[in-house]
Amino acid sequence: DAGVIQSPRHEVTEMGQEVTLRCKPISGHNSLFWYRQTMMRGLELLIYFNNNVPIDDSGMPEDRFSAKMPNASFSTLKIQPSEPRDSAVYFCASSPLGTRAETQYFGPGTRLLVL
């Protein structure tokens, strides 16, 4: 298996632009997570899907952020409009079963820089 796939790996954009991050989870995994990592705040859970349904989006910072999972093999995280404080590494992770507490498999991350 190729593992969790994220694209793009790097993104540089200007403030106010729309940014879309993409994730393909490991085939057969039922849960998908989006995280954000910064030096100041560490790794934070943004949103969690189970069987393509958003279960917990309490970590989404504000309405500028939205996430979708139209099918079991694809998810997007969108920021519109982007701001410099959104600069971070965004990770997608998946796990085999429907819980958050078991082992999660992380993708390589998307490094976002908003100028």
Place this chain on the structure above:
Amino acid sequence: KQEVTQIPAALSVPEGENLVLNCSFTDSAIYNLQWFRQDPGKGLTSLLLIQSSQREQTSGRLNASLDKSSGRSTLYIAASQPGDSATYLCAVSGTGANSKLTFGKGITLSVRP
């Protein structure tokens, strides 16, 4: 609110040394604790998962212990190698299988040849 602390933030040791990485958490009502490794520019890789009912887990040269009542976990690395250089993060989940993971900020380990 659960808080996870890892001190120090960075550690440098000579090759061959046995070392211990510490993790502390404020709420002892956890479901499990996990240790992850993160290489520069890469995602996280799960190393060990300890259920709340367990005291320790071992994988090769790694041994993780859990003292839930005192809110502490340690990751022991035996005979360290330069390839062990990475950032090590611990994460805890609250009670209940659907509780989210709370991560520490990690310890960046450098093993000098």
